[in-house]
Amino acid sequence: MKLYFAPMTCSLSPHIVLRELELPFExxxxxxxxxxxxxxxxFRDINRKGYVAALELDNGEVLTEGPAILQYLADQVPGNTLAPAQGTWERVRLQEHLNFISSEIHGGSAPLFNADLPDTVKTMFKQKLCKRLDFLCHQxxxxxxxxxxxxxxxxxxxxVLGWLPTFDIDIGDWPVLAAYLRxxxxxxxxVSAMAAEAATAPV
Ligand SMILES: N[C@@H](CCC(=O)N[C@@H](CS)C(=O)NCC(=O)O)C(=O)O
Structure with a gap:
């Protein structure tokens, strides 16, 4: 398998999972x-969407969308603890988490990377994101x-929570989340995924 990635982006999550499962990958x-x-x-010849992450399988298929890639990877190693088995209620709960992270945290953070967005609009997105952090803290x-x-x-x-410092959001305001991240x-x-990404040469 080949994982197409960009450092500091959402592609870090399938990278971590590949290492957790000890699957061979490039x-x-x-x-x-x-x-x-x-x-x-x-890259657009590999993934027409033009964004990471993309996972190229050994049969040439290219899988995109973080939640789909993560579940595909977990399903490659039967009995592992990274995802409940397909068809179980717990798997539905996992999908609930992945959708929340994808739409509310990942999607909610994306506009904050836009340098052209006025501060007033950014403040609006930040306030919404902070409400989601309150929820996660509770959970x-x-x-x-x-x-x-x-x-x-x-x-x-x-x-995705690793991006918060970029938006001047202090994770210390949510001690439960700060401990979770640590x-x-x-x-x-x-540790090894982050080191490997940092060690790759810029393109
Ligand atoms: N819906 C996609 C979003 C992926 C995404 O937002 N990728 C970002 C990095 S975190 C990216 O590559 N952006 C570059 C671009 O859109 O051109 C997923 O969940 O995998």
């Missing part, structure tokens, strides 16, 4: 501005992870 860096890949191709108050044990939703949430940041898969 990392291919993408320049999100020029759309060039590290191996000299136009994680009595549990270490979103589900019973660390899973694909945690890899995704860790990744816990995940210490995982071997996370």
């Amino acid at each position: 990392l291919i860096r993408v320049n999100n501005q020029s759309k060039c890949t590290a191996d000299g191709r136009d 994680l108050a009595d549990q270490q992870y979103l589900m019973v044990t660390f899973g694909v939703a945690d890899a995704y949430l860790f990744t 816990r995940i940041a210490a995982r071997r898969s996370v």
Whole structure:
């Protein structure tokens, strides 16, 4: 498998999961501005959407959309604890988490990267995002992870919450979330994924 990624973006979550599952993969860096890949191709020829993450399977299929990639990866290793089995109620709960992260946190953060957006509009998006952080804090108050044990939703949430300092949102205002992030940041898969991404040459 090949994971097309850009450092500091949402592609970190499938990268963490690939390492958690100890699946063999190749990392291919993408320049999100020029759309060039590290191996000299136009990324849009691989993923017409033009954004990471994209997972190229050994049969040539290219899978996009973080929640789909994360679940596909977990399903490759039967019995692992990163995602409940398909068809179970717990799997539906996982999908509930992934949709929340995707639409409310990932989608809610995206406009804040837009340098052209007026501050008043950014403030509006930030306020909404902070309400979602309040909810997460409540949810994680009595549990270490979103589900019973660390899973694909945690890899995704860790990744998108990592952007908060860029928006001048201080995670220290949500101590439960700050502790959650510290816990995940210490995982071997996370340390090695972040180090591997940082070690790749810019495209
Ligand atoms: N709906 C997509 C969104 C992916 C996405 O937002 N990717 C960003 C990085 S976090 C990106 O590559 N943006 C570059 C672009 O849109 O041109 C998913 O969930 O995977």
